[in-house]
Amino acid sequence: MPKLLILALVAMSWSLRTWAEEPVVPLAELAKPGRVLMLRHTHAPGFSDPPDFVIGDCSTQRNLDASGRAQARQLGSRLRAIGLTQARVFSSQWCRALETALLLDLGPVQPLPALNSFFARPDDRESTLAALRAFLATLPGDGPAVILVTHQVVVNAFTEATPPAGGGSVFQVNGTGTPVWLGVIPVEAR
Numbered sequence: 369m370p371k372l373l374i375l376a377l378v379a380m381s382w383s384l385r386t387w388a389e390e391p392v393v394p395l396a397e398l399a400k401p402g403r404v405l406m407l408r409h410t411h412a413p414g415f416s417d418p419p420d421f422v423i424g425d426c427s428t429q430r431n432l433d434a435s436g437r438a439q440a441r442q443l444g445s446r447l448r449a450i451g452l453t454q455a456r457v458f459s460s461q462w463c464r465a466l467e468t469a470l471l472l473d474l475g476p477v478q479p480l481p482a483l484n485s486f487f488a489r490p491d492d493r494e495s496t497l498a499a500l501r502a503f504l505a506t507l508p509g510d511g512p513a514v515i516l517v518t519h520q521v522v523v524n525a526f527t528e529a530t531p532p533a534g535g536g537s538v539f540q541v542n543g544t545g546t547p548v549w550l551g552v553i554p555v556e557a558r
Contacts, residue, residue, distance in 0.1 A: 391551035402509040407536035411436035412464040426463035440471035459517040469517040485519035501545025
């Protein structure tokens with residue numbers, strides 16, 4: 369990775385609030401109608417994806433490790449414990465996000481390209497976010513919980529905070545592409 373890119377990422381991180389500074393929303397908030405959890409995939413060791421990355425070919429991507437799989441299962445258990453047994457679950461097409469979504473075990477998982485990472489593809493940022501905002505605008509305010517499994521850069525674009533692996537932000541849908549941000553969910557230690 370070029371040194372200039374690394375320096376830019378470090379500089380960018382200085383301007384972001386830390387996750388610990390964000391308001392914490394109890395998980396039970398997700399059981400209310402019209403709530404969205406925008407979740408960063410669980411732990412996948414490494415940084416970015418290899419240059420030969422191919423969507424749909426997990427052997428070319430960073431993937432969850434055992435702790436990431438356990439983290440996803442644990443979060444799913446915590447969500448079921450608050451009564452969230454069925455949710456509309458959408459995921460980025462990246463293997464680590466899809467696996468996180470499946471391991472939550474909260475309902476069928478639908479790939480949604482609007483949740484794909486644009487970290488290594490900055491030219492895709494605006495079109496990806498526009499597609500995600502259009503999707504969010506279609507969600508009913510009285511509907512069941514929606515879980516969106518995505519990547520740090522996507523969550524960050526909506527909250528200006530960098531979520532840890534398995535961290536997420538809760539929103540209240542409002543008929544627009546900019547739902548009301550309520551805060552972050554508490555993250556259990558891996």
